[in-house]
Amino acid sequence: MSELLCMKGITKRYGNGVLANEDASFSLREGEIHAIAGENGAGKSTLMKILFGAEQPTEGTISLRGKPVKISSPRVATELGIGMVYQHFMLVDELPVYLNVFLGVEKRKGLLLDKQAMIDATRALCEKYDMPVDPTALCGDLPVGLRQKVEILKVLAREAKIIILDEPTAVLTPQETEQLFHQLRILRDNKHTIVIITHKLKEMKELCDRITIMRQGKTVGVVDVCDVDEQKLSELMVGSTVRLKVEKAPVRAGEVVAEMKKVTVPGSGKPKLDSVSFVARAGEILCLAGVEGNGQQQAIECLTGQIAYSGSVQVLGEEILGKSIRKIRDLGMAHIPEDRMTMGTDQRASLHENLISVDFDRNTRLGFLKSKHLKARSEKQLKDFLVKGERQTPISMLSGGNMQKVVVARELSQQPRLVIANQPTRGVDVGAIAFIHEKLVELRDQGCGIILVSADMSEVFSLADRIIVFHEGKIAAEITDVENTTEQQLGRYMLGVERMEAAQ
């Protein structure tokens, strides 16, 4: 088979210094289904956005059918026959399917739209690729699975020969996934070339011809599916991580500080959390591990009172359904949120104002804030947590690491009995990571319960006393002997290759 497309030495460096791709390469053969696999943040999506012209590479070359091309925008990509189906659909809900399909490339009859021609063309495409979509239905009325078909039709209507799908099965039920694979195979048989971004091993084995594996922005290997088993694949994806040395005393788990019983959170299609039960105890660090989008986020949102659920969630002995966030916090819960920019801080306020947000109303006299007391306290917190900034400094002037330390300082100064730390060190410099880890371990040793969510394997292994692995909204495994578990083993649970039967 001839080489259709070749990307060489692709490096993408963002303005803020983040390196998304580093000397990555990628090639496609005509008429294959090719998977790009890797963990979150491995650089899969960036590489594909570069191919589709949505991002420009800092360095590197792309050639199509042997000729070098410069893909400066999605429009150019479309002209070259490259189409992309994003994970989040870009459809106009108020328009019928056929107008969505031909949006921007409408068929015209003089000055008017040629509705009939578009309907007929849409219907013809549907029949050819066996997609049961009614061209005249309103997009907003369609279920997720069919909306995705409309996205694919859009790409086909623009006569794309190379179709990129970004995690197409993330939102689909198993039946819909089956159907999608069937259609993708028809596309392949019609000389289309398909690229799918995924981290689901089963799907790669089932559907794809070749797999490009990425890790930390680099291409670490290209394999033929028939040559590898799932075991080998997961090893390639996870690699070996460095276990950071964090000093901590042997675990002495105490009373239950949080408990979920048969908690279900509905999603569009399949539930985000599917009858999940677990307990977290005082004096231990419980890590909720999993590939992003497998339910651990929803578990955190339930525990912190952000979303509704069915089942029972108890925090520090009390059922929290219907309780306000303030009430849950008052029970002794602290929460380090995933996104410090939009949730963890007020970017327009000073460090001091950011430090007092969770308990300001307990430090008042006749409604007036006890500012002297609060200011002295803020100053002490900034010193204790080694934040580089003054009390009055606007928080927006701080680096990510220092900003995160402000969040951590606020949350951990509340004498919490349960800390929920969601990606506490994401995007933070090495020094701050070590410091935040130390603080978390210190609290654990003092008998506080800690629930940690992290996508960083080395963080999981260096901190966790116990790991619960989420896969597709369910608990796939519970690992109590973290010391003697390998990254590969954890990776297999995370990717759904294996599951512990006793887990649920």
Next chain:
Amino acid sequence: MKKNMIKSLCSLLFRLALAVAVAAIVLAGACILMDGDLQEVMTAFFLGPIEDEYAIAEILREMVPLIFTGVAVSLMVRCGQFNMFVEGAFFGGAFLAGVLAPVLGEHFLLTPIIAILAAAVVMGAVGYIPAKMKSSLGVNEFVSSLMLNYIVYWVVMYLIHGVAADPDYPNATMYLEDAMRLPLLNEDTELSSNLIIALLVAVGSGLFLFKTKWGYALRMTGDNANFAVYSGIRAKRYVTASQVIGASLAGMGGASFLLGNYYRFQWASLPNYGFDGFVIASIAGNNPYAVPLAALFLGYLRVGALQVSRLGDIPNEVIYVIQAIIIILFGAQFVLSRKKKGGKKHA
């Protein structure tokens, strides 16, 4: 904080100077076009407002409604709410005071104070409608409050042509005896004590916003509602409260203004003071402490323009052109300052 304050103060002074310069240029342009005496016009514009105590009293009088509405808008914008009901509440508050004071009778100080408080309560209650619609149903407060202005306006128009009207004086409320009005500070210039109420409201609102737990929660909600909710602040409550307080202060302003400067309520149209509140709030950086200064500035410009129109060379309408330019200068800033991250000044 000091450095930030100095920085934002400098940028404010620069904009004020720019506004004055633009106003002068427009005035000079109009003067040349209409064949006026440039020197005379400029003198009237810049020095006219301070030529005698009557002119100065005129500036102070002009400031009163601007302070009330400026503070009201500042409190709402600090919570992220763009509620236009300040206009309707000011109008409605003035009407209520005009109706209530004669009913209450002639009790020195007591009558005006009760009438003003009643106007504040009633207008706060009316302002609860768009506020609650926003916080509970997500209805855009800008549109609903704008509509509410017309509802209040036409209800007042209906009443003033009927039950609320003085039988001997069509389309106006009953005559306000001196004891029903706020006392004058100066008999000669007729400067009313409502200026004192306005200044107290500004200082009180500043304390509320920067020193109390409610003010803090209100500001956090306005800056980043996600953060407020995550921290355990009941953001929706503050979204509602900020608009109710704003409407209430505007109602109070209308009542104080009427009982200080008028003998009857007989406004036939919305007075636009509510919209001026947005200009004032933007000049003041939504800081209640700075609102009186911003009102002084705008009051000065307006009296200056009034003095110019008295000369007869240049028509009154030029004032509106100058005002529009000032609004553009500060209106743009208004939007920008809400988007700008950090560096916000604190009192």
